[in-house]
Amino acid sequence: MINMINNNENKGKKLQVILASASPRRKELLMxxxxxxxxxxxxxxxxxxxxxxxxxxxxxxxRKAEEVLAxxxxxxxxxxLVIGADTVVSHRGRVMGKPGSEEAACQMLSCLxxxxxxxxxxVTLLVREKGQQSVCHTxxxxxxxxxxxxxxxxxxxxxxTGESMDKAGAYAIxxxxxxxxxxxxxxxxNVVGLPVGRLYQELKSLGVLECI
Amino acid sequence: MINMINNNENKGKKLQVILASASPRRKELLMxxxxxxxxxxxxxxxxxxxxxxxxxxxxxxxRKAEEVLAxxxxxxxxxxLVIGADTVVSHRGRVMGKPGSEEAACQMLSCLxxxxxxxxxxVTLLVREKGQQSVCHTxxxxxxxxxxxxxxxxxxxxxxTGESMDKAGAYAIxxxxxxxxxxxxxxxxNVVGLPVGRLYQELKSLGVLECI
Numbered sequence: 001m002i003n004m005i006n007n008n009e010n011k012g013k014k015l016q017v018i019l020a021s022a023s024p025r026r027k028e029l030l031m032x033x034x035x036x037x038x039x040x041x042x043x044x045x046x047x048x049x050x051x052x053x054x055x056x057x058x059x060x061x062x063r064k065a066e067e068v069l070a071x072x073x074x075x076x077x078x079x080x081l082v083i084g085a086d087t088v089v090s091h092r093g094r095v096m097g098k099p100g101s102e103e104a105a106c107q108m109l110s111c112l113x114x115x116x117x118x119x120x121x122x123v124t125l126l127v128r129e130k131g132q133q134s135v136c137h138t139x140x141x142x143x144x145x146x147x148x149x150x151x152x153x154x155x156x157x158x159x160x161t162g163e164s165m166d167k168a169g170a171y172a173i174x175x176x177x178x179x180x181x182x183x184x185x186x187x188x189x190n191v192v193g194l195p196v197g198r199l200y201q202e203l204k205s206l207g208v209l210e211c212i
Numbered sequence: 213m214i215n216m217i218n219n220n221e222n223k224g225k226k227l228q229v230i231l232a233s234a235s236p237r238r239k240e241l242l243m244x245x246x247x248x249x250x251x252x253x254x255x256x257x258x259x260x261x262x263x264x265x266x267x268x269x270x271x272x273x274x275r276k277a278e279e280v281l282a283x284x285x286x287x288x289x290x291x292x293l294v295i296g297a298d299t300v301v302s303h304r305g306r307v308m309g310k311p312g313s314e315e316a317a318c319q320m321l322s323c324l325x326x327x328x329x330x331x332x333x334x335v336t337l338l339v340r341e342k343g344q345q346s347v348c349h350t351x352x353x354x355x356x357x358x359x360x361x362x363x364x365x366x367x368x369x370x371x372x373t374g375e376s377m378d379k380a381g382a383y384a385i386x387x388x389x390x391x392x393x394x395x396x397x398x399x400x401x402n403v404v405g406l407p408v409g410r411l412y413q414e415l416k417s418l419g420v421l422e423c424i
Contacts, residue, residue, distance in 0.1 A: 002391075033391050143395070148413055178401060179245050179412035183355070188400040189390060200391035201360055 002035045003210035004081050004203070006129050013079060015127065015208060020068035020084040025174070025193040030083075033196050037083075042067040046086075053090040057122030058138050060086035065124040069134065078131075081208060084124040087193050089169030091117040096169045105164035106155050112169060113180065114149035118142055119169070119191045123199060127208060139202060141195040143186030145173070150180055214247045215422035216293050216415070218341050225291060227339070227420060232280035232296040237386070237405040242295075245408050249295075254279040258298075265302040269334030270350050272298035277336040281346065290343075293420060296336040299405050301381030303329040308381045317376035318367050324381060325392065326361035330354055331381070331403045335411060339420060351414060353407040355398030357385070362392055 004015035019026060022041035030037050042064050050056045065084025072080060089096040091111055099105035120142050127135040150158070158177060164170035171177040173184075173191045187195045203209050216227035231238060234253035242249050256279050262268045277296025284292060301308040303323055311317035332354050339347040362370070370389060376382035383389040385396075385403045399407045415421050 029390075032386075033388060148409060173400075174244075176245055178241075178408050181399065181409045183398045183409070184400060185397045186395045187393065188385075188396060196390050197360060197393045197395075 004208045005210045006079060016080040018068060018080050018082045020064045020082055023193055026085060029189055029192060029194045029196050040068050053088050053095050053120040054140050056095060057086045057088055057120045058140050061122035061124040062138055065126045069126045069128060078128050080128055082126040085121055085194050087121040087168045089117055089119055098166055098168055099164055099170045102159050105159040105170035108170040109150065109155045113147050116144055116146045118144055121190045121193060121195055125202060137202060137206060141187050141190040141198050143184055143190045145184050145191060146182040148180050148182050216420045217422045218291060228292040230280060230292050230294045232276045232294055235405050238297060241401055241404060241406045241408050252280050265300050265307050265332040266352050268307060269298045269300055269332045270352050273334035273336040274350055277338045281338045281340060290340050292340055294338040297333055297406050299333040299380045301329055301331055310378055310380055311376055311382045314371050317371040317382035320382040321367045325359050328356055328358045330356055333402045333405060333407055337414060349414060349418060353399050353402040353410050355396055355402045357396050357403060358394040360392050360394050
């Protein structure tokens with residue numbers, strides 16, 4: 001189990017980990033690495049002032065974390081670490097979010113098949129200790145993903161599984177789409193939705209990890 | 213669901229898929245991609261005449277598949293596709309299998325932390341159609357894995373989780389060890405134990421895939 005602790009005045013006091021996301025993949029990843037958390041998804045509509053994928057995901061991860069922290073503080077909940085994250089796919093300069101329909105999913109997959117694209121996940125960590133200013137730390141990870149060519153029939157059959165619908169770029173690397181992935185360069189979990197390797201290293205640098 | 217079919221005389225007849233392995237990770241990966249299989253692990257002791265990791269895993273994958281197919285044929289079971297696989301870790305010319313003890317796991321992790329190593333999985337596909345010669349196809353995939361530095365305390369704590377014991381190189385990329393993985397180059401599932409992307413493409417080339 002990985003615990004988070006205060007490192008300021010109330011040194012040693014446990015920090016509650018709040019995942020500002022409803023994504024089942026992000027929840028599974030935190031469980032996989034042994035972080036005990038509570039999921040508190042935000043409700044605000046996502047909007048971004050940026051165009052570069054690395055900036056888009058960092059801004060959106062910050063907005064998600066900030067909205068959720070503000071809600072907690074209003075309810076008097078402090079001594080917490082809020083994790084916000086956002087993932088997009090970028091292909092030849094075009095940023096792809098989640099497809100709005102099965103048809104849109106097929107179009108995205110037609111672009112991605114047989115080539116290399118980038119997956120960006122931005123993460124914001126907001127550490128709030130009682131009576132202190134929040135500490136904010138934002139970063140992103142980029143992973144290159146190379147896909148095998150897919151026939152039209154394969155694209156339609158994959159989109160029909162329904163796996164595409166809530167995923168940036170219309171595919172789940174951890175699902176059926178695994179058969180169309182030639183390889184990646186970077187963190188696999190970044191493609192799933194949360195770069196847990198980098199996350200752990202950043203938590204270590206922030207000095208909030210109690211033990212592994 | 214992905215089905216396998218005969219493509220010779222009894223064209224269209226379904227082939228039974230046999231996984232010649234007891235590995236729970238390989239079973240999960242076949243389930244993930246929708247292949248209906250039966251696991252029939254071999255019992256022969258593993259031995260290799262090779263020293264190069266790519267040759268070691270190919271030879272061992274062949275021996276596993278061959279032993280299991282021979283058993284099936286003796287029992288009159290034909291019309292099947294047998295999948296054998298073997299995974300090793302290679303670090304600076306040294307091939308690592310599974311650790312024999314927690315102490316051996318700590319030693320392996322001490323070597324691997326803070327550097328890049330290679331994971332090789334060899335796969336053999338044996339297609340046996342009634343009254344025909346078996347068709348044999350063997351290949352391997354290599355993935356580079358880069359690990360963050362680990363402290364001695366982290367190594368001991370990780371080895372104490374017990375995750376190391378039945379894994380080549382003493383770690384599970386899909387488990388707690390994810391926090392120590394900086395990134396990979398190649399197929400992630402190859403590190404888990406079965407390169408399902410390449411496997412699917414090879415099955416397609418062999419002409420035994422019915423549909424996706």
